[in-house]
Amino acid sequence: MHPQPALRTTHVTASPKNLLVYDRWGQYGRPVVLLHGLLFDRTMWWPVAAELAGSCTVIAPDLPGHGDSPARDDYSPARISWDLATLVHALGLHRAPIIVGHGTSAWLATFFAATYTTHQVITVDEPDAIPSTADDLIAAAHPDHVRDAFRAYAQPRRDPALLDAYHSWLAVPPARRKARVRLAVTGASGGDFGCFAHLNDPAEFAAGIRAHL
Numbered sequence: 619m620h621p622q623p624a625l626r627t628t629h630v631t632a633s634p635k636n637l638l639v640y641d642r643w644g645q646y647g648r649p650v651v652l653l654h655g656l657l658f659d660r661t662m663w664w665p666v667a668a669e670l671a672g673s674c675t676v677i678a679p680d681l682p683g684h685g686d687s688p689a690r691d692d693y694s695p696a697r698i699s700w701d702l703a704t705l706v707h708a709l710g711l712h713r714a715p716i717i718v719g720h721g722t723s724a725w726l727a728t729f730f731a732a733t734y735t736t737h738q739v740i741t742v743d744e745p746d747a748i749p750s751t752a753d754d755l756i757a758a759a760h761p762d763h764v765r766d767a768f769r770a771y772a773q774p775r776r777d778p779a780l781l782d783a784y785h786s787w788l789a790v791p792p793a794r795r796k797a798r799v800r801l802a803v804t805g806a807s808g809g810d811f812g813c814f815a816h817l818n819d820p821a822e823f824a825a826g827i828r829a830h831l
Contacts, residue, residue, distance in 0.1 A: 624671035626664070632708075636701055639686035640679035643667050647674035648713045648737060648831050649706050654678075655721025655743070656784055657755055657774045659685030662720065664771060666816045669824035674831055675711060681723070683780050694786045695729040703734045713737070716830055720816070721745060721759050725787055738830045743813050748788050752778045760813040768817040 624644040631638045641660055650670060652663040660678040667676040680687035682698065706715050714737040719727030724741035731739045749755035753776070761772040781788075816823040 624676075626667070631701065631705055633701065633704070636682070636690055636692070636697070637688055638679045638682070638701055638705065640677055640705065641667070643671040643676040644674060646711070649675045649677060649709055649711050649715040650827060650831075651702060651706065651715050651717050652676065652678040653717065653719045653723035653726055654681065654684070655719075655723050655755075655759060656681070656781060656787070657684070657752060657777065658721070658759075658772065659775075661685070662771045662814075662817065665768060665820035666824050666827075669820050670827060673828050674716075675709060677705065677709075679705070683783060684775070689783070693784050695726050696733070698726060699730040699733055702730060716740065716827065718742070718827065719744075722749075722755065722784075722787060740827060740830065742816060749781075750788075752776050752781045755781065763813040764817050768814075768820075771817055772814055 626641050626643055628639065628641050631640070639660075641664075652660070652667065654660055654662050660680045663676075663678040667678055670676050679702070682693055683689040714735045716738045717727040717730050717736055718740045719725070719742075721743050722745060724744035727739050727741055730736060743759060745755075745758050747758070749758055752774075756774045756776065759774070761769075761774060764772045
């Protein structure tokens, strides 16, 4: 008899001034933190997290001002990385996390790994150029490449003011201290899914993360 997969639960960090809303799957194993790109939200990771559940503890937060996480005054990578490190520490798992960054959050994942102990950094769909407008960022992300079955998980928020709040991100990405892994997902037919591979084949993308646990 196989155990039931870990259920998704929703939580809020304890810091009253810098709240983060996040979903969690599992209670044991290495923590895997899934970071959505700017203008998207944590729901983009639900299919992958469901596949990973049972192998590790999965955390998918909404970045400040996105999804259910409220806006704040400080959107810097340093402050958000500190909040994420505090969240991981509070899990009490005593294992360095894997940080997975989608799109512009590849830069946040890099910053985190340059500052805090990290088991692995995995990035996907990192922009080739720094977007200057919300429309540029969304166009570069190519949410239209997502299969219809998963399109609801890749709905961007077209909010120029939110992108302006993250102006500190739109600079030269920080120097790397830890090499990053870029997962290339190829479907059963052998075709490369390209953008949003974690939604076009969640099972294979989760298998790629699982290989680094």
